Amino acid sequence: MSNINNYGVDINNKTLAELSFSAVKELSDEVAATCSGGSVSLFRDGNFKGGGIRFSNSDANLSNNNFNDATSSIVITGNQKWRFYKNANFKGPSVTLGRGRYPRVSGGLNDSITSLKRIS
Ligand SMILES: [Ca+2]
Ligand SMILES: [Ca+2]
Numbered sequence: 001m002s003n004i005n006n007y008g009v010d011i012n013n014k015t016l017a018e019l020s021f022s023a024v025k026e027l028s029d030e031v032a033a034t035c036s037g038g039s040v041s042l043f044r045d046g047n048f049k050g051g052g053i054r055f056s057n058s059d060a061n062l063s064n065n066n067f068n069d070a071t072s073s074i075v076i077t078g079n080q081k082w083r084f085y086k087n088a089n090f091k092g093p094s095v096t097l098g099r100g101r102y103p104r105v106s107g108g109l110n111d112s113i114t115s116l117k118r119i120s
Pocket of ligand 2: 068069085086087088111112113114
């Protein structure tokens with residue numbers, strides 16, 4: 001009986017540890033995003049598929065990252081806003097987005113974004 005109880009305790013401890021680790025990791029990601037001012041992730045395909053690239057600061061020309069005219073979905077963390085431009089060096093038509101998940105790029109900029117700027 002004692003052994004069975006001990007076994008049960010072990011299982012519970014392990015489960016609790018796993019849950020705690022998961023919660024701490026999520027908290028760490030959130031804290032990291034807040035401290036760094038968040039980030040933006042660009043994905044080649046809609047619904048956050050096709051491979052992505054992550055930025056925490058403005059980028060004047062996505063060609064440098066082999067991501068020109070490719071973005072089809074976007075995830076933004078943190079409280080700042082980002083503006084996405086059709087052309088390099090923050091020129092051309094643009095869309096402004098805040099924190100959130102955008103499974104499709106709006107504003108006619110699908111497969112057109114070439115630069116992005118943090119604006120707040
Ligand atoms: Ca695309
Ligand atoms: Ca472009």
